[in-house]
Amino acid sequence: MKAADGEECSDVRGAAAAEEPGVSRHRQTPMKPTWTLLEEAAQMKTEGNAFYRERNIRSAIGRYHRALLILRGLDSDVMASVKDFGPETPALMPEQEALLRNTQVDCYNNLAACLLQKDSVDHARVQEYSLRVLQWRPGNVKALYRAGVATLEMGDAQTAKQYLIQACREQPNDANVRKHLQRAEEKLNWELQKEKAMYRGMFSPSSKNSSVEGVKQTNGAGEGV
Incomplete structure (x- = not known):
């Protein structure tokens, strides 16, 4: 398939x-x-x-x-x-x-x-049609695959991964399913690394020093008034 x-x-x-x-x-x-x-x-x-x-x-x-x-x-x-x-x-x-x-x-x-x-895909419509199928046939591989692809393209990699995992369980050798499952996992990993980098930036020593200097400058300006 x-x-x-x-x-x-x-x-x-x-x-x-x-x-x-x-x-x-x-x-x-x-x-x-x-x-x-x-x-x-x-x-x-x-x-x-x-x-x-x-x-x-x-x-x-x-x-x-x-x-x-x-x-x-x-x-x-x-x-x-x-x-x-x-x-x-x-x-x-x-x-x-x-x-x-x-x-x-x-x-x-x-x-x-x-x-x-x-050429120009309406992913929201693809998702809608696929979810209608899944209401009646929760294990339908084609609908799971297409719901996963559409959801991934719409930016929700976590939900897309769940659809694609289910499809992969039914069709473990399907190259298209595995390819998009890998895409979802890569996107989730990229989002995790980005989030970690953001927190490192927020709590790095240079960031703390900048905050302290900002407070000192604000207090100094207030004392001159």
Whole structure:
């Protein structure tokens, strides 16, 4: 497994909220059976994977995005917050719930992976998508890796190290995971050395002498008034 690779991509803001320009909005029909909607979402994801392999990123984004929009209306976690504003959706069977979550996990993982491949990476968005996956799949290696990379780039090496350690436990031979784990450790070591140097400077003899001289000069100036 290459944690940074795979059939994955995206460049959307709020994958479950608005569509990419040029992609028509998928309107769910209440009459459609749940299985039909789940299968449509899975098909959208499959098409997105195919577009991604062809490096047709824009079309892949549209497919992943449409898949998430379809699933939004079936997700009990989402619909619970708006149950008073529309018809109540029936509870999913265990098999349906599993398909919904698996498709969501794949789409959000794919969106995060695509963002990481852009020249200008939105690391906050990568982190957001990866953490959504980890809510449902705490041990998902791809999400752990990408959360670690994004968090490291955002400046939190300590938290990034924890994500990357977990990913490394699952995939100890993955070169990308080990490389970024080493980066996190080097950054933490650099920050520690910098902190030590700062404290040495604060409490060095020359610093103390400077403080004493400053007090003497202040007192001398006061005596002349």
